[in-house]
Amino acid sequence: DGGITQSPKYLFRKEGQNVTLSCEQNLNHDAMYWYRQDPGQGLRLIYYSQIVNDFQKGDIAEGYSVSREKKESFPLTVTSAQKNPTAFYLCASSIPGSLEAFFGQGTRLTVV
């Protein structure tokens, strides 16, 4: 079955450590996105990528980094520079043309 897979579903890290969240899709979508959602709030764009080896900063890119070496994969690294990393992280990809987005099930990151 085609879809977007995020792993892990829950992640705990100590303060000061970098952590990488995985996002893989087999939908052959060109565009991929990372969003952050805090309790009771909407989604805020961290980074997005329209094609392989290219990505742009969203509204809250500080403290995060991404790579897009393969079409299927768009990993997000939460660095120690991110001041408040505890959140629900959602990865999405979109269909060229229609721009409808499909989401992974998300990763809940808790930094203690």
Next chain:
Amino acid sequence: RKEVEQDPGPFNVPEGATVAFNCTYSNSASQSFFWYRQDCRKEPKLLMSVYSSGNEDGRFTAQLNRASQYISLLIRDSKLSDSATYLCVVNRNNNDMRFGAGTRLTVKP
């Protein structure tokens, strides 16, 4: 000012009621528009696209007003299962999607 703004609610309505949500966007170059539904602690899922001519899908009707830069969603004959957060999504022409903060709906028996 946020690029996409929604009334956060919550909207608490009885079963069978009609409820409407509005969403405004600030970027006049926005190309496509969507409503997504998000259940508690789950990922958002597409509810419907929004077209300039307006579109309907069963009990749901979406409208777009480009001149005033707002999008609306009307839900008729509300069901308990409609309880969720409804997210307005605006897409610029470069695959840059922006989400509203969402409107929370609770349908009560």
